[in-house]
Amino acid sequence: MKAMVLRAPAGLDQLVSEERPDPGAPGPGEIRVRLHGSSLNYHDLGVATGRMPTAAGRVPLADGAGLIEAVGEGVTEFGAGDMVVSCFFPDWRDGKPTIGDFSRTPGDGIDGFAQGVVVLPATAFTRAPQDYDAVEAATITTAGLTAWRALVVDGKLKAGDTVLLLGTGGVSIWALQLARLMGARVAITSSSEEKLERARGLGAEFTVNYRRREDWGRAVRDWTGGCGVDHVVEVGGPGTLAQSIEAVRVGGHISLIGVLTGLGGEVPTALLMARQARLQGLIVGSRRMQQDMVRALDAGGIRPIVDRRFPLGQLADAFRHEASGGHFGKIGIEW
Template sequence: MKVMTLRSPAGLENLRIEERDDPGAPTPGTIRVALHGSSLNFHDLGVATGKSPSADGRVPLSDGAGVVESVGEGVTEFAPGDHVVSCFFPDWQDGAPTIGDFSRTPGDGIDGFAQSHVVLPATAFTKAPEGYDHVEAATITTAGLTAWRALVVDGKLKAGDTVLLLGTGGVSIWALQIAKAMGATVAITSSSNDKLERAKGLGADFTLNYREEQDWGRKVADWAGGRGVDHVVEVGGPGTLAQSIDAVRVGGHISLIGVLTGRGGEVPTAALMAKQARLQGLIVGSRREQQDFVRALEATGIRPVIDRRFPLDALADAFAYEASGGHFGKIGIEW
């Protein structure tokens, strides 16, 4: 079967299609899935470019969606023909976080989904949202579930809350859609006025170009009645955290998700203490949380925003497009 692999040294020029043996029939407790879709994440780009080192010959892509072809003995949750989507942490089924690295994350510590078929434990998948195509389904594995956990699971979002989102990438646009569906009021930042207009079309209540307004955290706090917002989905990291603390209300919640501006830096501890805000790091979520998210998507009718779709054999081009920062929402891969 055809498989996309990443050869050493890592780099987009070393992504190549290879032939590998078919995984065969499912064994007890496993399912055989014909894969048809994926989506790109910042984490995937890090693996592909070598910033997150992985093994020579690794199959990339942490998101995978497709159709169950057959099931192994003892599997009752799925049947042939079911549409399924992968889990970012296939071993984290439920409860509190159990892993803090990517050693068992597809496309990083283990092979990912840039291939035609896999045979994996049934517990490494959930059912896809009803009516989603395979690329749409794949967007929930990493970006969608991250936004869901940040706002709903950890943040306890409720109608009437105010939310600040940074940028218009996959996590932030998912968070915008979730927050609006839950009855929240949303502010969002970007360096592109065109993207801010698109965000307004999705329901954003307040938009701000952070390149045109240096003190954007204070501006957002003023917009939120001077008290600050209830939730911040912080995808930037050290370069934006101080502004996020300025924007959040006393006793508010900041979900620390991204490292777009770097992996380390100063934390304005005095400001954070004065705000008495909860700064919580998170990496995606559990299988149970993904199942809850799927039910919410089916209840609300939310559909992901797909900026562009690329064929699998153009994966390097898709990553180059992601690296350019020109996308709004998710970048899809389909085959």
């Protein structure tokens, strides 16, 4: 069985194809999945480039989707032929967060899905959305579920709410689609006019180029008539947080998700206090949240935006495309 592995020292040139033993038949409570697709996340890029250290020989990629070939004794939720998609936290099934690290996250603490076949507990997967192919299904594991939790689970999004999204990467574009599905109004930022035009085509009502308008938080606040937005999906981190706080309404909700601008920095605490906003950090979500999201996608009919697809053997090139920042939505890996 072919697998992509990350040799030491980590780096994109250290991603190589390797033959690995077939995992065999599933045991009790397990399923055997023939994988066909994945998608890239900022977390995966961090692992592949060595910014987030992992063990030598690690199989990367947190997202994985494919078809069940066999089920072990006691598995009743799935059957052979079902399309399934992986869970970012395979041990967090339901309830409040209990995991604050990546020691059991595929592609980081344990082997991921850049390989042909896996045998894992059935609870490490959920059903894939109806009619999604493997790449489309894989986009929900990390980016899709992060957006869902930020807006729906933690943010209690409702029709008529206003949402601010930063950039046009995987989480933000998923959040745009989910927010529009639920009847919310969306503002979004980017440095690319072309990407802002594409976002408007997906339903974004207000767009702002943050290179041309450095006080983009004020621009978004003006769009709301001076009130501020109900929700911010904050993927930038310390370099953008001040503007996000400027943009949010009194009593609003900021989901702190990303660290694209750094791991630490100053927070305008006086402004945050004045806004009386809820600033909440989060990392993806539970299996139950993913099951709920899949049901919503089945009912809503939206499909993820996949910027480009690469074969598994060109995984390093796919990461280079991600690092360039030129993509819109998700980058798929297909085999």
